[in-house]
Amino acid sequence: MIANIKQVEDKDFNIKRSAEDERKLSYKDHVCIGCGICAKTCPVEAIELGNIAAIVRTDANISKININEEKCVLCGMCSVGCPVDALDLTIDNVSVSELEMYPKYTSSATIDDETCIYCKACEVACPREAITVSRDLPDRSKLVSGEIEIDDETCVYCGICEELCPAEAIYVTKDPENPEIVVDTDACVYCLVCKRACPMDAIMAACRSCSYGEYDIDPADAVTTGNTFIDDELCVRCGWCEGVCPVDAAKVQKPFEGELLVDEEKCSTCGACIDICPCDVLSFPESTGFGQTSAKIARDQEYCISCGACANICPVEAIEVKRTAINYTPTKSKSWTDKLESLKS
Amino acid sequence: MELKVNQDNCLGCGVCVVACPVNVSISPEVEGGHGSKTEEVIMMVENGVIKLFSPEKCNKCGTCQVFCPTDAIWLE
Amino acid sequence: MPKHIISGLKYLATIELKKRGYTQQKIAQTLEIDRSTVSHYLNGRNLSWKSIEVAQTITQLIPKDFLMLVDTLLNDNxxxxxxxxxxKTKTFKTQIKESCIGCGLCVDLCIMKAIKLDDLQAQIDSNWCCGCQICTERCPTKSIIILEVKDDREH
Known part of the structure; x- marks a missing residue:
């Protein structure tokens, strides 16, 4: 008879059914954000959400979700419903996210390398550490617009220039017998601090204008090149990168649109929602002054993906996440459309 | 997962009693550091040590464990 | 004995295919038997009438039992x-409800290979459906309806 086979590896697992074609549902715990959408969408109630708060806060070695392989029919609704692709159903090794008949969230996150200036603001801001920016800086010596020269006759080897040089480009040897001063032209940035400070006026400068263009800077030499990488597995399409990007190179489309509401009366500031939020949306606000209290939980709605993990985890039901729109590619199947629409609240 | 206590480790400081969001919702006066007026709460300090009264009400949020200075209360 | 029942069934099948206008060669090919056997069947020779009786009884069983029995006897899908x-002595009308989620469980379960998926909806080829109802029993969303149409054949 046809039966599902479950393979468990640490906190990950997969469930397989081989017949006409091979269906395999795989779960990756480190990707899961514990939002519980899978449990809500499963048509056969095969998915159970664990005690997410305890699992996240106590480092317990337990999977965030569990799937009963005897109930699971490998339909793939959890795979399509998962906003972070922690669950993935493959049919004959092709992910349903690549099969046209299956709906798919139209969420995405991209960084345009043409526009990017490689400032790394996104890398720092990304709450999932999903972004890597690697860059090649221009050759500093090519950006220097002049050169200094020291008149050995005038120089008294006092070392003032050496002490002041911010680029550590000047070396003075104060040997009374055989004093010496050396300039490392590759390190010198032609700031002329040495020239201004020299008590003997022993430093001469050859600048752009007096060298007839020898030190003109080619703009091409001043460009920082590089590339950016977004780890799709970790990215939750929260929009932090887009929000902090100074040149609009990062573009993010979220899977859901919605609103996050906190009931100040019920909230007891336990902080579970802050710990679970995959997008660093929630935080404890700082007091604005002595004896002044602010809202119990501060929230930065701009970066909320409306996944509902905070609402699920709250032990006193103080949080409500209202989803007003679900962005997905259309499907001909009414049952699938109904299921995705049911994520609205 | 289950809520567990180790009375030998407990200092009886009562931080867990106050921090527990469920305790506060059952007996709001504990938020101010006062003892609970009812035994309906999950946990309370009795005779200087923590004691579980209604552990079945625990929502497994782990807040008590986060705050306990001596690891005397935890989820397992 | 199992071999005799299969022979009985093949006899019934030979008669049925002849009625449909198949040539002896085509019948032999379809049923994977010798042409001489087909000839014997059609001439009423070398037959155990008891086996045919049993085979006839089997075809009248409820469709699931008929299918499972043949599957067990032949062990060849x-x-x-x-x-x-x-x-099969009955024809069936099939219907898939909109609640179908396209999980493909029915496709995998159907011994008759009568079901395929199209745009996340199961589609049943009623020409191949034997009415065993295995799919309707196991469908997680109870989206399959199979109804017997009429008893249109006699052996």
Whole structure:
């Protein structure tokens, strides 16, 4: 008879059914954000959400979700419903996210390398550490617009220039017998601090204008090149990168649109929602002054993906996440459309 | 997962009693550091040590464990 | 004995295919038997009438039992499909409800290979459906309806 086979590896697992074609549902715990959408969408109630708060806060070695392989029919609704692709159903090794008949969230996150200036603001801001920016800086010596020269006759080897040089480009040897001063032209940035400070006026400068263009800077030499990488597995399409990007190179489309509401009366500031939020949306606000209290939980709605993990985890039901729109590619199947629409609240 | 206590480790400081969001919702006066007026709460300090009264009400949020200075209360 | 029942079924199938206008060669190919055997069957020779009686009884069983029995006797999925489809005495009307989620469980379960998926909806080829109802029983969303249409054949 046809039966599902479950393979468990640490906190990950997969469930397989081989017949006409091979269906395999795989779960990756480190990707899961514990939002519980899978449990809500499963048509056969095969998915159970664990005690997410305890699992996240106590480092317990337990999977965030569990799937009963005897109930699971490998339909793939959890795979399509998962906003972070922690669950993935493959049919004959092709992910349903690549099969046209299956709906798919139209969420995405991209960084345009043409526009990017490689400032790394996104890398720092990304709450999932999903972004890597690697860059090649221009050759500093090519950006220097002049050169200094020291008149050995005038120089008294006092070392003032050496002490002041911010680029550590000047070396003075104060040997009374055989004093010496050396300039490392590759390190010198032609700031002329040495020239201004020299008590003997022993430093001469050859600048752009007096060298007839020898030190003109080619703009091409001043460009920082590089590339950016977004780890799709970790990215939750929260929009932090887009929000902090100074040149609009990062573009993010979220899977859901919605609103996050906190009931100040019920909230007891336990902080579970802050710990679970995959997008660093929630935080404890700082007091604005002595004896002044602010809202119990501060929230930065701009970066909320409306996944509902905070609402699920709250032990006193103080949080409500209202989803007003679900962005997905259309499907001909009414049952699938109904299921995705049911994520609205 | 289950809520567990180790009375030998407990200092009886009562931080867990106050921090527990469920305790506060059952007996709001504990938020101010006062003892609970009812035994309906999950946990309370009795005779200087923590004691579980209604552990079945625990929502497994782990807040008590986060705050306990001596690891005397935890989820397992 | 199992061999005799299969022979009986193949006899019934031979008669049925002859009625449909198949040539002896085509019948032999379809049922994977010798042409001489086909000839014997059609001339009423070398037959155990008892086996035919048993075979007839089997075709009248409820469709699931008929299918499972043939499947067990033959232990060959393709041969089972062919024989059951020829010898079945009933036709079925099939309907898939919109609640179908396209999980494909029915496709995998259908011994007759009558079901395929199209745009996340199951589609049943009623020509191949033997009415066993295995799919309707196991469908997680109870989206399959299979109804018997009429008793249109007599052996």
């Amino acid at each position: 393709e041969a089972t499909r062919t024989l059951v489809n020829i010898c």
